[in-house]
Amino acid sequence: MPGHKLGMGIPAEFLKEIEKLDLTEISGTDNLHNPTGAIKEAQELAASAFGARRSFFLVNGSTVGLHASIMAICRPGQRLIVGRDCHRAVINGMLLAGVTPVYILPEYSENFNLNTGITAAAVGKALETAPDAAGVLITRPNYYGVCSNIEEIADVVHAYGKPLAVDEAHGAHLAFSPRLPASALEAGADICVQSAHKTLPAFTQGAYLHIGSDRIDEERLWYFLDMLQTTSPSYVIMTYLDIAREIMQKNGETLLGRLLDSIEACCARMAASGIRVLGTDDVPGFGFDTTRITANMSGLGMTGYHAENLLREKYNIQVEMSDLYNIVCISTVADDAVRISRLFDSLLGLKKVCGYGVKPSEIVYRGLTLPDSVAEPSGIINALPDRIALENAAGRISREIISPYPPGMALVCPGEKFTAETVDYLVHIRQCGGIVHGIDENGNVVVV
Numbered sequence: 001m002p003g004h005k006l007g008m009g010i011p012a013e014f015l016k017e018i019e020k021l022d023l024t025e026i027s028g029t030d031n032l033h034n035p036t037g038a039i040k041e042a043q044e045l046a047a048s049a050f051g052a053r054r055s056f057f058l059v060n061g062s063t064v065g066l067h068a069s070i071m072a073i074c075r076p077g078q079r080l081i082v083g084r085d086c087h088r089a090v091i092n093g094m095l096l097a098g099v100t101p102v103y104i105l106p107e108y109s110e111n112f113n114l115n116t117g118i119t120a121a122a123v124g125k126a127l128e129t130a131p132d133a134a135g136v137l138i139t140r141p142n143y144y145g146v147c148s149n150i151e152e153i154a155d156v157v158h159a160y161g162k163p164l165a166v167d168e169a170h171g172a173h174l175a176f177s178p179r180l181p182a183s184a185l186e187a188g189a190d191i192c193v194q195s196a197h198k199t200l201p202a203f204t205q206g207a208y209l210h211i212g213s214d215r216i217d218e219e220r221l222w223y224f225l226d227m228l229q230t231t232s233p234s235y236v237i238m239t240y241l242d243i244a245r246e247i248m249q250k251n252g253e254t255l256l257g258r259l260l261d262s263i264e265a266c267c268a269r270m271a272a273s274g275i276r277v278l279g280t281d282d283v284p285g286f287g288f289d290t291t292r293i294t295a296n297m298s299g300l301g302m303t304g305y306h307a308e309n310l311l312r313e314k315y316n317i318q319v320e321m322s323d324l325y326n327i328v329c330i331s332t333v334a335d336d337a338v339r340i341s342r343l344f345d346s347l348l349g350l351k352k353v354c355g356y357g358v359k360p361s362e363i364v365y366r367g368l369t370l371p372d373s374v375a376e377p378s379g380i381i382n383a384l385p386d387r388i389a390l391e392n393a394a395g396r397i398s399r400e401i402i403s404p405y406p407p408g409m410a411l412v413c414p415g416e417k418f419t420a421e422t423v424d425y426l427v428h429i430r431q432c433g434g435i436v437h438g439i440d441e442n443g444n445v446v447v448v
């Protein structure tokens, strides 16, 4: 990220005199909070390109769209069924909205040591146990590119008369290629957010919020969106949201086709390398976004963290994220065949330094679990905080979201107890070079 890759995905004529785009609400520039002119037109063009009933530009990323969506779907005190592999923006949104989560665990691939997707059966079970929930929120694709089956999930959720929200932060490009899984809207989601800045040639913080059906109260959604977005929205961000839409609408299928061809050709070269690149066949029952390059490093005896460092130091390549086992690279229409090939050449080069780093066998992680929730998350916000060493946190209730970042999936949420296993695992991640949000530079966490 960002998906324009230092401007390579944006035609040069659109990159001149960017400072002259930095405007405010004056005659002729329209107003994000009351769009009647250029912004209204650009949002309508986005709605038609992405197949939405209505689309909104977001200037604070998918984060603000998730907050507004949660507030629109739920009343304070209600429950929301949420995939536990959600981003911290979802958890914070529920805290702000006074909403209590009912979490569903994603499936887990022992083979790649990563979370895969949420099944329709798991969603059905959650709805059976929490029929009062206001709706369901699923993250898809996940950071690794795995796509839960939204068609099946939407059928289950709609049978209960509830809305399905999809955090499609990583999937703004899906609508533009038949070679990729269907977008959330195509698959029946009622509302979704997309971080254009992640997978389209758009600027950081630029995102879309799309409404897909009348199960969403548009008036209520707009009420919260208007409340939450800045009154000084960046015209630079909004302009590139429009440009990204135009690029993808006109050329997206061709550009994505070329990108997918070059990735496929490179994947074929990895066969005997010891590095396994995640593909559709590795996640049976789920879809897979094949623009996402997720490579498992266990066969080389090194952690993803170590591979990330080597790629940066030796090959001048910055991956999107790493975990104990894998690295994840986001490729977009801004990446040409030469850049993709250079990435795979560099991965093959890592073989020369294999055996360096933490051996996968030393690692105990077996996927997300659900800690006991001991306090209403919203009650936690006002509790008196206490800062203690992570090593002493077992049995204490967290005030913060504790999440290795990226991908930002929570291991402990506000109101949940640290378990001894979670503490050991977090210590291990930090020893291996991972960064964990919610643990300060002195290794302390905040408990109540």
Ligand SMILES: Cc1ncc(COP(=O)(O)O)c(C=O)c1O
Residues within 6 Å of the ligand: 060, 061, 062, 063, 064, 086, 087, 089, 139, 143, 167, 169, 170, 195, 205, 207, 407, 408
């Ligand atoms: C799954 C997911 N949802 C939401 C977000 C937040 O998106 P943004 O940074 O556009 O606010 C992220 C960011 O990494 C994410 O990975």
